[in-house]
Amino acid sequence: MKALRAILPSWLTGYAYLYLAFIYVPVLLLPVFSLNTSPAPKLPLEGVTLKWYADLGRTPAMLDAAWNSLVVGLAASVLSTVLGICAARALTRYRFPLQRPINGLIMAPLVLPEIIVAVSLLIVLLQMGLSLSLFTVVLGHVLVCVPYSVAVLTSGFEGFDRSLEEASADLGETAFGTFRRVTLPMVAPAIISSLLVSFTISLDEFIMAFFLTGTDVTLPVYIWGQLRFAAKLPGVLALGTILLVGSFVLLTFAEILRRRAERWVRDAGADHA
Amino acid sequence: MTATAEGSQAIRRRRIKRKPLLRSEQARGLALVSPTLAYALVLLAAPILVIVAHSFWTQDYLVIDHTFTLENYRIALTEPIYRDLLMRSLWISLVVSVSTVVLAYPIAYFISFHGGRHKSLWLFLITIPFWTSYLLRVMSWKVILGYNGVLNSGLLALGVIDEPSTALLYNSSAVVITLTHAWAAFAILPIFVSLEKVDRTLLEAATDLGDGPIRRFVRVTLPLSVPGVVSAILIVMIPTVGDYVTPRLVGGKDGVMIATAIQAQFGKAANWPLGAALSVTTMAIVTAMAAAVVFLIRGAARLAR
Numbered sequence: 162m163k164a165l166r167a168i169l170p171s172w173l174t175g176y177a178y179l180y181l182a183f184i185y186v187p188v189l190l191l192p193v194f195s196l197n198t199s200p201a202p203k204l205p206l207e208g209v210t211l212k213w214y215a216d217l218g219r220t221p222a223m224l225d226a227a228w229n230s231l232v233v234g235l236a237a238s239v240l241s242t243v244l245g246i247c248a249a250r251a252l253t254r255y256r257f258p259l260q261r262p263i264n265g266l267i268m269a270p271l272v273l274p275e276i277i278v279a280v281s282l283l284i285v286l287l288q289m290g291l292s293l294s295l296f297t298v299v300l301g302h303v304l305v306c307v308p309y310s311v312a313v314l315t316s317g318f319e320g321f322d323r324s325l326e327e328a329s330a331d332l333g334e335t336a337f338g339t340f341r342r343v344t345l346p347m348v349a350p351a352i353i354s355s356l357l358v359s360f361t362i363s364l365d366e367f368i369m370a371f372f373l374t375g376t377d378v379t380l381p382v383y384i385w386g387q388l389r390f391a392a393k394l395p396g397v398l399a400l401g402t403i404l405l406v407g408s409f410v411l412l413t414f415a416e417i418l419r420r421r422a423e424r425w426v427r428d429a430g431a432d433h434a
Numbered sequence: 435m436t437a438t439a440e441g442s443q444a445i446r447r448r449r450i451k452r453k454p455l456l457r458s459e460q461a462r463g464l465a466l467v468s469p470t471l472a473y474a475l476v477l478l479a480a481p482i483l484v485i486v487a488h489s490f491w492t493q494d495y496l497v498i499d500h501t502f503t504l505e506n507y508r509i510a511l512t513e514p515i516y517r518d519l520l521m522r523s524l525w526i527s528l529v530v531s532v533s534t535v536v537l538a539y540p541i542a543y544f545i546s547f548h549g550g551r552h553k554s555l556w557l558f559l560i561t562i563p564f565w566t567s568y569l570l571r572v573m574s575w576k577v578i579l580g581y582n583g584v585l586n587s588g589l590l591a592l593g594v595i596d597e598p599s600t601a602l603l604y605n606s607s608a609v610v611i612t613l614t615h616a617w618a619a620f621a622i623l624p625i626f627v628s629l630e631k632v633d634r635t636l637l638e639a640a641t642d643l644g645d646g647p648i649r650r651f652v653r654v655t656l657p658l659s660v661p662g663v664v665s666a667i668l669i670v671m672i673p674t675v676g677d678y679v680t681p682r683l684v685g686g687k688d689g690v691m692i693a694t695a696i697q698a699q700f701g702k703a704a705n706w707p708l709g710a711a712l713s714v715t716t717m718a719i720v721t722a723m724a725a726a727v728v729f730l731i732r733g734a735a736r737l738a739r
Contacts, residue, residue, distance in 0.1 A: 173544045180541050181559065184618055187574040188563045190584060194577065202577045203587040248470035255463025263467060266474050272669060274676025274720075276693045277713045280700045281481035284488065284710075304477050307470065358565075365567035368678060372700075381569050388573065388683070398577075401570040408566045416558060 191405060195398035202394065213399040223400065226383035230364055233295055233379055237302035238360040244303065245310025245355055252311070253318040268308045278304065279372040286373070293375035301369035306359035313358055313415075317351020317422040350422035357415035361408045380404065488710035498706070506711030516695060516712060523675050523692040523716065524723055526606060530613040531621075531671035531727075535663060537614065538621035542662070543655075545622075546629035557626070564619040572683045575612040579603040579684065604686020612680045617673075621666040628662025629655070657735040664728050671727070675720040676713075692716050 190202075198208035217223055248267055252260065270278055279301065286297050325347075329339040345352075367381040374382060384400060387393040489506055492499045510516050545556045563571070578584045579602040586598035602608065632655055640650040678693035685691065692712060699709025 173540060173548060176540050177544045177556075180537070180618075183615065184560065184563050187578060187615060188566065188571060190574050190577060191570060201582050202580075202584060203582055205587075205591060244470040244473055248467050251463045251467035251470075255459055255466065257460040257463035257467070260463075263471055266479060267470055269474070269478060272672050274673050274693070274716070276676045276678050276696055277482075277485070277717060278478065280696060280709065280713065281485040282477060283700060284706060285477075285481040285484050288484075300477060303473070307473070311470075361565055365565075365569070367567070367569045372697075381567060384569060384573075394577075397573070401567070401573065405566050405570065409562065412562060412565045420554075 188405065191398050192402040195395065195402045197395070200392060200395050202398070213395040214403075216396055217399055217403075220396070223380075223383060223396075226378050226380045229295055229377050230380040233298050233302060233370075234360045234363040236299045237306055237363040238356045240299070241303045241306035241310045241359045242314075242352060242355045244307050245314045245359075246352065248307070248311045249314035249318050253315055254323070267311060270305050271308045275305070275368045276372075279369050282369075283372050293373055295374065295377050295379075297373040297375075298370050298379065301373045302359075302363040302366055305366060305369060306362050309358050309362060310355040313355045313419060314348070314351050316419065317348050317354070348422065350418040354415040354418040354422065357411045357418070361411045361415075365404065365408060485710045486714055488707050489714045491707045493705055493707050496704075506707050507715065509708060510711045510715045516692075519690060519692045519695050520712075520716065520719065522606065522690075524719060526609055526613070526689075526691065527671050527675040527720065528723065528727070529610050530617065530674050531667050533610070534614050534617050534621045534670050535625070535666050538618055538666065539625055539663070542622045542625035542629055546626055546632075557623075560622055561619045564616075568616060569679055571616055572612055572680050575608070575615065576603065576684050579608055579611075603684055605688045606685065608684040608686075609680050609689040609691070612684050613674050613677065616680070617670045620669045624665040624669065625659060625662040628659045632658045652738055657739045660731060660735040664731055667727055667731070668724050671724050672720055675716055 193206070194202040195213055196209050196211070197203075197206050198210045198212075199206075248264075251257070252264055282301055282304070283293075286293070286300070291297060326339050326343055329343045330336070334342065365381060366379075367385065370379045370382050371385065378386070380400070384397055387397050488498070490502050490504070492501070492503055492505060510520075541560070545553055545560075549556050576583070580586070581598050581600055581603065583603070585602060586595070589595045590598065636654050636658075637650060640654050645653065675691075676693050676696070677691060678697060681689045681691040681694060696709050696712050696716075699705045699712065703709075
């Protein structure tokens with residue numbers, strides 16, 4: 162038993178690092194092979210080149226898709242953050258009837274098979290007479306992003322000291338003035354974090370975009386189309402690497418901001434007490 | 435009838451009189467949540483109801499016949515092709531959710547009990563890859579497992595094998611491996627949260643009362659972390675049953691899942707009612723399966739205590 166007690170933690174630590182490798186190696190292979198001279202992703206590497214990246218800049222279809230993704234991502238992240246602010250604020254600040262089912266419905270896209278959400282949305286949009294376009298993709302992306310926005314914003318709003326707002330109201334601020342001058346500055350990091358997270362989700366989201374788009378495609382749908390051609394693989398790997406690095410940078414920012422938001426709210430509460 | 439209505443009205447009036455503040459608080463909360471709620475109602479709840487309605491209709495070329503029928507469900511449940519796809523999807527989602535949870539549990543345990551001051555760094559490291567494109571992660575598994583892929587060429591170069599193996603890609607194990615990788619973080623987080631809630635003094639008590647580390651784990655830690663295990667299972671199982679990208683990219687002929695059939699009905703085959711019935715059937719059966727697994731886990735946890 163004593164021996165076991167000694168072995169167990171070190172065994173667990175080893176397992177933890179193995180698991181990290183399992184998580185990271187597949188993801189990190191994309192950047193590695195995007196630099197390979199040979200178009201086939203084979204070991205050992207033949208040589209290092211940046212030509213696949215240079216080729217990307219000369220592919221108009223890819224640049225169009227990148228532009229579409231940017232537009233969709235901006236629209237979806239702003240909309241989903243606005244809707245997220247409403248929901249997170251209502252859920253943390255007020256108690257109201259049917260709170261749990263309402264919360265459940267808003268968060269449901271997290272646990273539903275995405276394809277079912279996508280096809281049902283597709284049918285309804287088509288029957289409403291909307292033609293498929295980047296606009297319908299934004300509608301779908303907002304649906305997927307809102308749960309994440311709500312989660313990020315809730316953690317920013319929770320623990321927020323309500324007496325600060327009450328003080329502001331007592332000192333004669335209107336409800337809107339209180340929100341703008343007291344609440345907003347406190348939750349700004351959480352809002353930016355929600356914008357970044359939902360932008361990243363929209364940028365990487367495939368199923369909704371695949372079902373809901375018309376002739377204009379986003380980057381993941383463009384990549385999907387390229388996957389059929391083995392010769393296009395290096396270009397896809399290079400593009401994928403750019404997306405990975407972009408997502409990583411955005412998410413690291415989002416995480417830093419979210420933690421700062423939590424700390425601010427906590428410290429403000431502590432100062433006040 | 436009127437008496438009860440009047441009675442409840444009277445109660446309501448009294449309540450309003452007593453707590454005007456509370457009522458306005460409730461109204462404000464509802465008003466504030468309403469834009470988000472409306473969005474979810476119009477673009478999520480309503481579409482799902484429309485799908486359910488479609489599953490009871492039939493389609494003749496482009497015209498939907500609104501007569502009630504269970505024909506689509508008969509096809510979905512008895513046609514061998516759909517039945518096989520459905521069974522395989524359920525089996526894969528069961529294997530994936532169980533193996534994801536089994537692989538994730540030690541990691542969640544490690545972070546919670548041995549993470550020390552690096553807890554949040556570990557969590558960040560584990561979640562970060564899962565925020566990146568799912569499509570790209572599936573693609574990298576294709577690169578790893580392919581005939582000329584990383585694993586084959588690596589093993590060839592090392593002299594472990596003489597010729598590339600075709601057994602790695604385009605089958606249901608490739609689907610299981612890819613999905614187990616794709617959903618790891620979603621299993622780790624809920625288990626971690628429930629392990630964090632385990633009262634550490636209970637563990638000391640168990641030790642003081644003479645339990646060894648294994649007995650202590652099985653009788654205290656494991657049962658107390660059941661809520662996390664249950665939500666991890668649900669979070670992984672329900673979405674994976676309808677996964678579309680992984681079977682298409684790494685599944686080959688043996689790894690086709692139900693989502694491909696659903697997509698075909700809404701695309702090329704253009705039989706919305708049948709696609710709808712397949713969607714509803716999949717959701718209903720996976721919910722039942724998830725409920726059964728949750729029931730089993732809870733029962734096992736009760737026995738362990």
